[in-house]
Amino acid sequence: MQPAISVAKLSKTYETGFEALKDIDLEIRHGEIFALLGPNGAGKTTLINIICGIVKPGEGRVLADGHDIVSDYRAARSLIGLVPQELTTDAFETVWATVSFSRGLFGKPKNPAYIEKILKDLSLWEKKDSKIMTLSGGMKRRVMIAKALSHEPRILFLDEPSAGVDVELRRDMWEVVRRLRDSGVTIILTTHYIEEAEEMADRVGVINRGQLVLVEEKSVLMRKLGRKELTLQLQQPVDRVPESLSSFSLQLSEDGGELTYVYDTQGERTGITRLFKALEEEGIRFRDLVTTQSSLEEIFVNLVSRRQ
Template sequence: MASVIAVENLSKTYASGHPALKNINLDIQQGEIFALLGPNGAGKTTLISIICGIVNPGAGQVRVGGFDIKADYRAARSQIGLVPQELVNDVFETVWATIKFSRGLFGKKPDPAYLERLLRDLSLWDKRDAKIFELSGGMKRRVMIAKALSHEPSILFLDEPTAGVDVELRRDMWNMVRGLRERGVTIILTTHYIEEAEEMADRIGVIRQGEIILVEDKAALMHKLGKKQLTLQLKQPLSSVPVELAGYPLELADEGHALVFTFDAQREHTGIAELLKDLDRYGVDFKDLQSSQSSLEDIFVNLVRTRA
């Protein structure tokens, strides 16, 4: 797929001397959902703000849809919708006036039918004449999403969009994201809810201390870095792993009542059959077994920790 966003050798140091971004290179493909993960202060919001034209870049180049974000700012910015972390609205305006005005800012012709569909999709149609200050926090978040989509952008940034929102809004938002992706809109997502990235994203990028440390297809990442575990509940507890089983990556758990066998998710030959034979051979009886696999959160935590 073609790159709709191309970031080359991008760096940013603030006036305080803090290096927010260090030589970032990143290509985001048209029509994908790309999840950018990283701990607080890693540079996620700075990177998004530069791409969206809110923060001036330092060194490097960023192109959006083929347009340089500095030389062709208006053309680049018109392709982007942004839902920021903070709620930013004119609280004394109505919902309808707010999104109508936002559409007009981008030079788009009036399209009441499109705006009505947008508000209905976000469960805001009944609130169209309400002033922003009259709305709940969740409804204000919905208005932010509507504003970001009012000019029909081909790229949508969602910066921590579900932080502190209710379950209903989270569900509605992800249904909308899926629909947008089906229409070819590129979605860039940052989130603290890593299970959302695991469910929604096509590719994962991890940023730490201003540096991109990994960009990978989600399925490949889970396959490459994931771990599987087989947990055997023992009939009789053990005080230690029998010496005859020392060749297996085994650990005792649950005060000796369980034996845990850990192996790489990508290995074809895990040795499970051999282990079970040896358990029987050496008189280690078990009454139940369970298997599990690393989540994206496990992989993310290990990545950030090991590269610290």
């Protein structure tokens, strides 16, 4: 099966000479949630705007479900819904009217039952007759999602979907996104909330200074680049780490009561087994242990800082 989105050798340089994208290659699968991460100015929005037909590409080719976004733009654009960062709705329109109008822009026939379903799914049904200007920021964000879904796209771009949304509404929105994915919609999101990507994404792409640094399954990324710490609370304090344990990355607490073992997740099982055996041979016993693992945010920060 061809990918939902295929990007090949895509570059973009603006008239000012700023090179926003450099030789991007990317394939996004049908029915996945793909999180695109990167610092401000990394090229996330430029990439999305090119795929969605808002910005002209420089060099390279982009296909949406096999349709070229330039030569076959009508077919490509009909497949795509976009929720931009900015809340750009007509303040004096009602929720029902603005979502229905968006559907009409794509030449779709009226379908009140479908509009009703979208509004109910997004918890907007009770607000259907309310004017946009009376809504909270979180509700306006939901209206933007409803507008993007109005023409029944199979590919949905969410550019900072949780911006300005409180924690409760953010989690509600995550549930909406999951339901869309489960219905077969491909979701591509950019976010500054790393927890959002960690919570929802199937795969993660990191972009920095216009270049795609990596694309990886989220679970694989955290396993390959993550770091774990095992803290052992000792039965009896020790003065120093024995020489026989020098091959391990061990840190002794100031009071000598805790040993912390830092290791990557790839060598997890063999490393811990060897450590426990070595501790037993030294007569060092522990009464409790605690493990912690790197978050996706820590991995992202390390990746970006390495390439500054």
